[in-house]
Amino acid sequence: xxxxxxxxxxxxxxxxxxxxxxxxxxxxxxxxxxxxxxxxxxxxxxxxxxxxxxxxxxxxxxxxxxxxxxxxxxxxxxxxxxxxxxxxxxxxxxxxxxxxxxxxxxxxxxxxxxxxxxxxxxxxxxxxxxxxxxxxxxxxxxxxxxxxxxxxxxxxxxxxxxxxxxxxxxxxxxxxxxxxxx
Amino acid sequence: xxxxxxxxxxxxxxxxxxxxxxxxxxxxxxxxxxxxxxxxxxxxxxxxxxxxxxxxxxxxxxxxxxxxxxxxxxxxxxxxxxxxxxxxxxxxxxxxxxxxxxxxxxxxxxxxxxxxxxxxxxxxxxxxxxxxxxxxxxxxxxxxxxxxxxxxxxxxxxxxxxxxxxxxxxxxxxxxxxxxxxxxxxxxxxxxxxxxxxxxx
Numbered sequence: 001x002x003x004x005x006x007x008x009x010x011x012x013x014x015x016x017x018x019x020x021x022x023x024x025x026x027x028x029x030x031x032x033x034x035x036x037x038x039x040x041x042x043x044x045x046x047x048x049x050x051x052x053x054x055x056x057x058x059x060x061x062x063x064x065x066x067x068x069x070x071x072x073x074x075x076x077x078x079x080x081x082x083x084x085x086x087x088x089x090x091x092x093x094x095x096x097x098x099x100x101x102x103x104x105x106x107x108x109x110x111x112x113x114x115x116x117x118x119x120x121x122x123x124x125x126x127x128x129x130x131x132x133x134x135x136x137x138x139x140x141x142x143x144x145x146x147x148x149x150x151x152x153x154x155x156x157x158x159x160x161x162x163x164x165x166x167x168x169x170x171x172x173x174x175x176x177x178x179x180x181x182x
Numbered sequence: 183x184x185x186x187x188x189x190x191x192x193x194x195x196x197x198x199x200x201x202x203x204x205x206x207x208x209x210x211x212x213x214x215x216x217x218x219x220x221x222x223x224x225x226x227x228x229x230x231x232x233x234x235x236x237x238x239x240x241x242x243x244x245x246x247x248x249x250x251x252x253x254x255x256x257x258x259x260x261x262x263x264x265x266x267x268x269x270x271x272x273x274x275x276x277x278x279x280x281x282x283x284x285x286x287x288x289x290x291x292x293x294x295x296x297x298x299x300x301x302x303x304x305x306x307x308x309x310x311x312x313x314x315x316x317x318x319x320x321x322x323x324x325x326x327x328x329x330x331x332x333x334x335x336x337x338x339x340x341x342x343x344x345x346x347x348x349x350x351x352x353x354x355x356x357x358x359x360x361x362x363x364x365x366x367x368x369x370x371x372x373x374x375x376x377x378x379x380x381x382x383x
Binding site (some may be wrong): 032033036039040042043046047049055056057058059060061062063064065130134135136137138139140141142143144145147148151152158160162 | 196197198200203204206207210211214226227228229230231232233234235245332342344345346347348349350351352354355358362363365368369370371372373374375376
């Protein structure tokens with residue numbers, strides 16, 4: 001063994017020399033509280049920052065646009081299975097069944113309007129197809145509300161389509177009708 | 183005479199608690215990803231959708247109530263590459279400093295011609311600038327170019343639309359048509375979580 005290195009001497013409480021050394025040394029007493037305070041402050045901050053940062057999202061899949069040369073492969077749907085929802089600028093949904101003889105009804109969004117209606121129709125009609133037609137001056141929130149109600153009603157067959165001129169005429173006629181009614 | 187009982191002041195050993203606290207701090211520090219400051223705060227509509235938005239590879243398109251479109255792609259280096267590619271596309275040169283500033287930018291709504299002077303401003307000055315939004319109309323659809331270039335850099339990019347709930351639908355439709363023109367048929371709508379079944383009046 002190398003003689004220059006001595007193994008560290010363990011302190012012996014019975015040794016008077018050690019006892020003197022400890023008495024002369026001031027006791028090491030660290031105040032940990034500020035450090036603990038800071039650690040917990042950081043801990044709280046990071047915990048809160050992690051939990052609240054992720055927003056929720058709904059996914060939409062739309063059919064790709066057809067190429068100009070490509071023939072339109074649109075599958076015809078049965079008239080009895082079609083439900084059209086026109087989203088108006090009055091924060092209401094206007095809906096009709098079928099295509100040839102549309103009868104426009106007006107209903108609210110949400111739990112005491114559209115959603116029970118969708119649930120009922122979905123159970124009555126098998127393979128219900130919903131056409132969502134937002135008018136240009138309806139609000140974006142209306143679209144999200146409808147998508148939400150469709151999801152809650154468990155309807156998976158729906159399409160976002162542009163309203164036709166007939167739809168707009170029907171909507172205008174329907175809304176004047178309502179205005180005159182009361 | 184009885185001797186008064188001597189109380190030694192209670193000493194708590196703080197060390198295990200400190201150890202644990204710092205362990206948790208380290209854990210949360212490493213797992214947190216910081217959000218870039220939002221250039222525009224919008225009121226997103228609420229829904230019951232409970233899917234979480236992925237944290238990476240997201241292009242966020244923010245639409246203000248007046249229809250201004252802001253874009254944000256995550257990843258500092260992705261953004262810098264994107265700026266260089268857009269510069270090549272529009273024959274604009276961006277210097278080192280402007281690229282660095284763009285890498286730190288958390289979303290922008292400037293037409294590409296106005297980007298260079300905008301990036302020369304200090305971050306404080308930039309906040310005062312009213313950004314006109316990225317042009318996305320049929321005349322000059324710069325947004326389409328941004329999306330093409332971004333997806334060339336990272337094909338895994340998903341598009342998320344963060345629109346204000348009062349945006350008129352035709353502006354949203356214009357944005358969706360732009361996405362469909364780029365063959366982006368799958369996209370996300372960012373919403374606020376709805377807490378309970380609330381009925382509308």
